[in-house]
Amino acid sequence: GQQLNQSPQSMFIQEGEDVSMNCTSSSIFNTWLWYKQDPGEGPVLLIALYKAGELTSNGRLTAQFGITRKDSFLNISASIPSDVGIYFCAGDLTGSARQLTFGSGTQLTVLP
């Protein structure tokens, strides 16, 4: 099946710093999604991307759909303590988010 390689696996950053994480795949995806999972909760959708080259922001979060359609990145600017959690990328081949393949996640820790 399709595989998504998400990196880094974990990050420790100082409050106020910017963060970047990315996902790559050998397969072409029609949709890229980024989720955040807080401890004890299910993933929550942060950003959805539908077109190659698309750059979308949601507050301090910015994500891009790679031109090759095989990668995506997520940036978080000016990190705050509540940014702590696991961030997952997910790709969909069908374009309708019907079949999602998830990355293994990036564990983000924000130090005061």
Place this chain on the structure above:
Amino acid sequence: DSGVTQTPKHLITATGQRVTLRCSPRSGDLSVYWYQQSLDQGLQFLIQYYNGEERAKGNILERFSAQQFPDLHSELNLSSLELGDSALYFCASSAGTGHRTFGSGTRLTVV
């Protein structure tokens, strides 16, 4: 509260046993998805139902089965449990093929 309700929140059971996990989707959502999340892993898609019918199957073991009832709630049945089945099991729902909303999960521990 995401609107997707999963019960129980925690479950501890012995190897060889059978358990049933329950999910109530968000009001109006016809699709229900089940995912397994093992330690330090992403979410593995198990199965999807749409309006009572199986729509897609992922890496679901033969020991596992699911169904969606007329009131749209869904149950995931796990039988002949093994230690390796210990994981978080998430249910998600969506309106058709739209973005899915996840529940808070059921943490299953097999001892």
